Amino acid sequence: MSEMKGESVSSTIEAAVRVETKRQPLPPRERLQQVFDIRDLTAIYGSKPALKDVSMEVYKNLVTAVIGPSGCGKSTFIRCLNRMNDLVPSFRQTGTIRYHGQDISGRDVDPVAVRRTIGMVFQRPNPFPKSIHDNVAWGLKVLGMKDNLSDRVERALTQAALWDEVKDRLKASALSLSGGQQQRLCIARAIAVEPDVVLMDEPASALDPIATQAIEQLLHELKGQYSFVIVTHNMQQAARVADMTAFFSISRGEEGERWGELIEYDATEKIFTAPSDRRTEDYVTGRFG
Amino acid sequence: MTSLDATTDAARRPFPGRRARFGDLILQGTAGIAAVGALVLVGLIVWKIASGARPALHAFGLPFVWHVVWNPVHGREAYGAGSFLFGTAVTSIGALLLATPIALGVALFLSELAPGWIRGPVTALVETLAAIPSVVIGLWGILVLAPILRDHVDPALHSTIGFIPLFGPSSYGSNVFTGIVVLTIMILPIIASISRELFLTVPQELKEGALGLGVTRWEMVRGVVFPYAGGGVAAAMILGFGRAVGEAIAVALVLGDGLGIHLNLFDTGQTLGGKIALNYQGSGSGLETSSLIYLALILLVFSILVNLLAQLIVRRAARRKGLAA
Numbered sequence: 001m002s003e004m005k006g007e008s009v010s011s012t013i014e015a016a017v018r019v020e021t022k023r024q025p026l027p028p029r030e031r032l033q034q035v036f037d038i039r040d041l042t043a044i045y046g047s048k049p050a051l052k053d054v055s056m057e058v059y060k061n062l063v064t065a066v067i068g069p070s071g072c073g074k075s076t077f078i079r080c081l082n083r084m085n086d087l088v089p090s091f092r093q094t095g096t097i098r099y100h101g102q103d104i105s106g107r108d109v110d111p112v113a114v115r116r117t118i119g120m121v122f123q124r125p126n127p128f129p130k131s132i133h134d135n136v137a138w139g140l141k142v143l144g145m146k147d148n149l150s151d152r153v154e155r156a157l158t159q160a161a162l163w164d165e166v167k168d169r170l171k172a173s174a175l176s177l178s179g180g181q182q183q184r185l186c187i188a189r190a191i192a193v194e195p196d197v198v199l200m201d202e203p204a205s206a207l208d209p210i211a212t213q214a215i216e217q218l219l220h221e222l223k224g225q226y227s228f229v230i231v232t233h234n235m236q237q238a239a240r241v242a243d244m245t246a247f248f249s250i251s252r253g254e255e256g257e258r259w260g261e262l263i264e265y266d267a268t269e270k271i272f273t274a275p276s277d278r279r280t281e282d283y284v285t286g287r288f289g
Numbered sequence: 290m291t292s293l294d295a296t297t298d299a300a301r302r303p304f305p306g307r308r309a310r311f312g313d314l315i316l317q318g319t320a321g322i323a324a325v326g327a328l329v330l331v332g333l334i335v336w337k338i339a340s341g342a343r344p345a346l347h348a349f350g351l352p353f354v355w356h357v358v359w360n361p362v363h364g365r366e367a368y369g370a371g372s373f374l375f376g377t378a379v380t381s382i383g384a385l386l387l388a389t390p391i392a393l394g395v396a397l398f399l400s401e402l403a404p405g406w407i408r409g410p411v412t413a414l415v416e417t418l419a420a421i422p423s424v425v426i427g428l429w430g431i432l433v434l435a436p437i438l439r440d441h442v443d444p445a446l447h448s449t450i451g452f453i454p455l456f457g458p459s460s461y462g463s464n465v466f467t468g469i470v471v472l473t474i475m476i477l478p479i480i481a482s483i484s485r486e487l488f489l490t491v492p493q494e495l496k497e498g499a500l501g502l503g504v505t506r507w508e509m510v511r512g513v514v515f516p517y518a519g520g521g522v523a524a525a526m527i528l529g530f531g532r533a534v535g536e537a538i539a540v541a542l543v544l545g546d547g548l549g550i551h552l553n554l555f556d557t558g559q560t561l562g563g564k565i566a567l568n569y570q571g572s573g574s575g576l577e578t579s580s581l582i583y584l585a586l587i588l589l590v591f592s593i594l595v596n597l598l599a600q601l602i603v604r605r606a607a608r609r610k611g612l613a614a
Contacts, residue, residue: 087496112504113503190501
């Protein structure tokens with residue numbers, strides 16, 4: 001995973017400003033509805049802390065971007081939000097993650113039910129080795145949403161801006177699609193089961209610019225129905241798609257230990273044009289690393 | 290071609306010409322001889338068995354394959370493979386049916402569910418089970434397993450589901466059912482350890498993709514792990530089946546050397562391999578010996594067919610995946 005260097009500092013800022021001018025102004029935060037309320041989240045793999053004391057809120061029907069250098073714990077962070085880290089045997093976490101008021105990090109909460117409501121799209125496109133149709137239909141069938149199956153599949157593929165490209169070959173293998181199409185299929189698969197939140201872990205990092213653009217366009221169109229949290233190492237992308245941006249960075253302890261930390265969380269425009277923390281400014285202007 | 294050219298042309302040609310290297314020659318020679326040797330060996334075996342079986346082939350012809358008779362009494366000699374072919378099929382299929390679900394369960398447990406500290410030791414144990422010589426399992430079967438089955442399991446099955454003809458009255462500890470259980474124990478570790486490795490090859494990304502939709506572990510296994518590993522698991526099953534078909538000593542000890550075609554699993558039986566192992570030493574006449582070799586010929590053909598089937602399935606699965614990729 002290579003981080004982008006500062007070769008495009010000015011274009012970053014320009015892009016941010018350009019997008020800003022098109023963006024609807026955000027209502028004041030207290031008028032926004034909270035989806036997640038995260039308090040003092042600390043995540044540990046084995047004995048190594050990956051994240052320390054993260055506190056932030058995620059708001060409904062917005063795109064929230066998580067940016068930061070490699071190893072700052074941004075993937076760990078969003079994998080906490082749908083209990084994906086449960087699959088890692090040595091993983092532990094402390095703090096609370098309230099989803100509409102309920103703490104979902106407790107042992108008594110069913111992670112399967114959490115993931116059912118909070119969907120995920122992964123870094124590398126990971127379609128199942130099934131047909132295009134079955135990739136979307138499988139989750140629907142397993143989860144008992146069998147009524148109007150073909151309508152649901154069509155709707156999900158349409159929402160993911162893939163329908164026109166695949167409607168004539170729904171029985172073809174999903175693996176015959178291009179990388180960008182595969183990723184949009186994975187998005188269709190995730191939204192077909194009607195989650196409330198969709199988490200995206202660097203969804204465009206393995207894609208070419210055109211496929212990336214298609215996915216960013218899709219985020220704009222879908223955020224009326226879902227709330228998105230998107231991890232990206234691409235700052236222009238955050239500037240283009242996100243309403244709110246959280247900047248994570250790496251902190252170093254006295255004995256050389258490293259962990260990720262939330263440095264600053266604000267409206268995207270503010271993060272990219274007038275950050276209040278020096279470290280954020282260094283990162284978004286490309287002076288960092 | 291020679292190194293001489295290369296040195297004289299060195300100024301114009303920076304690379305020397307192609308030349309034969311001693312090590313390569315040796316490798317090619319030994320590997321070639323080994324490959325041809327294997328072919329010759331298989332050919333010799335087939336030829337030897339076919340020629341040994343010729344007197345019986347002459348005397349009984351093709352009907353030998355399905356005739357249910359084995360009478361070595363001089364003057365009334367008559368032989369047929371029907372009973373043993375049937376016994377082989379019943380014990381092997383029974384063992385496969387019994388072993389497959391358990392083996393898949395073991396494999397799933399070891400690859401998906403078990404905590405790390407259990408995985409290592411249990412995996413090693415399962416693989417050790419596969420390495421136990423079949424004669425030891427056969428001996429254990431006759432000394433330990435057969436009495437237990439005879440005294441407890443067989444009567445219980447007969448009294449509860451005895452209305453199914455398979456579970457008829459039992460009297461001996463050595464019967465078809467004991468043979469099935471012994472074969473199950475033998476092929477279970479093969480299917481389990483191969484399946485475990487196949488399950489481990491399923492990419493973590495695919496599993497996470499499924500779990501991320503909010504499905505349970507079992508639904509993930511059924512929807513993603515099984516389809517992904519399916520062709521390989523089928524091949525593992527056929528490999529286990531092949532071992533069950535070819536097994537001689539262990540089943541010869543526990544089947545009770547019966548003759549006949551019957552549904553009752555609690556009656557005696559015999560397999561092709563078992564009959565050969567039991568009777569070859571003491572076979573009275575040339576015709577009986579030849580008939581035993583005829584049995585071996587049938588076993589050989591049967592095994593080859595099973596093997597071809599396995600390759601076909603694996604290739605079809607691979608092609609499906611290849612098409613997909």
